[in-house]
Amino acid sequence: MEADRIKWNERYADDEYQMGLNPSRFLADRIQLLKTLTPGRRALDIACGEGRNSIFLAHHGFQVTAVDISDRGIEKGESRMRSEGVTVDFRGVDLDGYDIDEQYDLIVNLNFLSRELIPREVTALKPGGILLFETILDSPTLAGNHTRHYLLQSGELLQLFNREAGTILEYDEFPQIACPVGRILFQKQGPLLLVT
Ligand SMILES: C[S@@+](CC[C@H](N)C(=O)[O-])C[C@H]1O[C@@H](n2cnc3c(N)ncnc32)[C@H](O)[C@@H]1O
Known part of the structure; x- marks a missing residue:
């Protein structure tokens, strides 16, 4: 949506990295496990922002496609990518109604x-591929102004993934912390083995 593009371009306007340079803690703490579990190394970073998670994955040997609506975020990601000598395929994409037309291991x-x-993300996973998902949870400890529609409700993430064919490897909600989140690590059903 154009309004999102404008809003996020404004947030990312200056040279500071608004989301920081370090990757998400959840991603960083699971990277060895992800390398073990993923069938290959093709990764997609959804709503990549300024690219902190994409660049981290590229440093870990993943071939990363990164999509976001903010051209300013993408510009900052590309600039950092060049200075760190890694490659990420950054793409300007509006994810509203977006069909992911390639297949990914992560x-x-x-x-x-x-x-x-979410169902389209699962469809875009290769058999045995992994989806790592974490976002803000609605909770009394949540500070600032947030649009309720963009917040997870308690138990909701589990419900959303229970509909999908695969295994929930990990699920947690942290409603009491300063930035409350819900998170899930999901593995798509692997290839079916024919026993003869
Ligand atoms: C809170 S930031 C998260 C960025 C990144 N995932 C991270 O953790 O650093 C949310 C991102 O969603 C992107 N976004 C919002 N609406 C979008 C849309 N319709 N299509 C694609 N990206 C969108 C924004 O541009 C912004 O970069």
Whole structure:
């Protein structure tokens, strides 16, 4: 949506990295496990922002496609990518109604909630592929102004993924921390083995 592009371009306007340079803690803490579990190294970073998670994955040997509506975010990601000598395929994309038309071994969806996109993310995973998902949870400890529609409700993430064919490897909600989140690590059903 054009309004999102304008809003996020304004947030990312100056040279500071608004989301920081470090990757998401959840992603960083799981990276060895992800390298073990993913069938290959093609990764997609959904709503990548300024690219902190994409660049981290590229440093870990993943071939990363990174999509976001903010051209300013993408510009900052590309600039950092060049200075760090890694490659990420950054793409300007509006995820509203977006069809993911390639297949990935790993999809990361961090600090972004589109309920409609989740089934399409699972479809875009290769058999045995992993989806790592974490975003903000509605909770009394949550500070600032947030649009309720973009916040997870308690138990909601589990419900959304229970509909999908695969295994929930990890699920947690942290309602009491300063920035409350819900998170999930999901593995798509692997290839079916024919026993003869
Ligand atoms: C809180 S930031 C998260 C960025 C990144 N995932 C991270 O954790 O650093 C949310 C991102 O969603 C992107 N976004 C919002 N609406 C979008 C849309 N309709 N299509 C694509 N990206 C969108 C914004 O541009 C912004 O970069």
